[in-house]
Amino acid sequence: MPKNTIGKVRTRFAPSPTGYLHVGGARTALYSYLYAKHTGGEYVLRVEDTDQVRSTEDALKMQVEDLLWLGLNWDEGPDPKTLKDLGSFAPYRQSQRLEIYKKYSDQILAQGKAFYCFCTDEDLERKRQKAMKEGRPPHYDGTCRKIDIETAKQKISRGEKGAVRFLVTHTHDVKFNDLIRGEVVFPPGMLGDFILLRSDGMPVYNFCCTIDDALMEITHVLRAEEHLSNTLRQLLIYEALGFEIPIFGHLSIILGADRQKLSKRHGDTSCHEYKEKGYLPEAIKNYIALLGWSSPKGQEIFTESELIEQFDLDRLNPAAAVFDEVKLKWVNAQYIRTMPHAELWQKLLPFFDGAGLKLPSDIEWQDKAIGLMKTSMETLVDAVELFRPLSLTELDLNDEGKEVLKWETSFKVITKWREKIEGCGKMYLSTAEFDAIINSVKDECNVKGKFLFMPTRVAIIGKPHGAELKQLVPLLSKDVLVARANRCLKI
């Protein structure tokens, strides 16, 4: 009987590689990871790829990539680079553990706790519909229970396809103690005989999951609430095989703003999409940690080590939580503000490149620019519009800007502005020098308020509204400022 001999906490995240990593999956992975780290235990990545139709190698790569992006590195599982299984419980891909499942299936069959089923899909579907219509639970009706094992084996040896079903006969309540929900009771009659092995020999989720959790000595199974009723099947398998039962914790579901389970209908639900929208992995992690868990201190923004230190399983909320991107944005903004400038610049670079922005490569300039801009952005994508006026490309005058240039006083203001900059000895103006110049333009042209600031802003960024000039001007060289002013004067 498999047993956790080390006495260590072992958690796992067991995704099915059928697409991108969903935020719900990310949270399950995060909690499993955090709990293992918190207790000094081990965190395993196992790949549940027994659905050969839907599981793909590409999807596995995507999931691995997203998990690594979030920094949820596993102690055992497929190697991040080669995807080769690493760890003493290998293999970690269920598609490579088929003999193991076969062995246990044979054992259950031999115990008489399972039987071969030769019913066809069509038969089953018809019976299911009929049962539903008559108000009965749509359970398997037990047709093949009466086929004895020898007869069944003969049929199989003649090439007939048979699935293996677990024989569900218990008449007692099945109970377990859920970490999050307390005692959960399943009365008898909730279940029909369920499949262990499909007729093509592939095992199904509930079977592999149970065997692997036991064999891999997983001590704490954290998974989404939709698996709560699966636990009954798994408990019956644990019982039949005499395996030690792990501690289960069923995490609440994450909902969209419409209070329905978060899904593709809600738009962006994968980590990958949030990455593209300019969210930092630290921020996503921090935000999803708070969906269903709270810090005993009431803290909301954490470093990685604070999260690990404070995270525990006794503060998980059983009720479903709505995913709120507005708050995610706020969390993201907090991280942007505290991130070292050079690091933030590196993260911004792909977004600038993607938008075709050409920005100075001077490190000092970049540092100054980030310092001035970072409180104005919530996501990395926001930086694109913020930095666009600083791009060393031709000034883009918008219609609103052109309107401002038509004002009577605008020509005078911009001419004076250009004259003042040209007269300045330095390559970059300081904020104070900019203030001084603006004030002298104001006095000498005798204009103020919007008639002063709007034309000046148009001469600098091509539009009358937007970024703070005090932030922008110190980041634009004299040459660029003059060239842009000239451009406006020519219209």
Added chain:
RNA sequence: GUCCCUAUCGUCUAGAGGCCUAGGACAAUACCCUUUCACGGUAUGGACCCGGGUUCGAAUCCCGGUGGGGACGCCA
């Protein structure tokens, strides 16, 4: 249909029978700062799903209802 889970401001939550006139965060509103916007600061409004019990006392415990979610697959 049957079973399981669940219910505190718009959202995430604190709350372990008296510390609750229910606390915090995001969002909202107002004001301050600012010659635009944002940042920042200050303040305001905003919730215990409903009905029964138990108790001297219930957001908290119990029962019922209602709402929401999940499961009843040769999907996971």
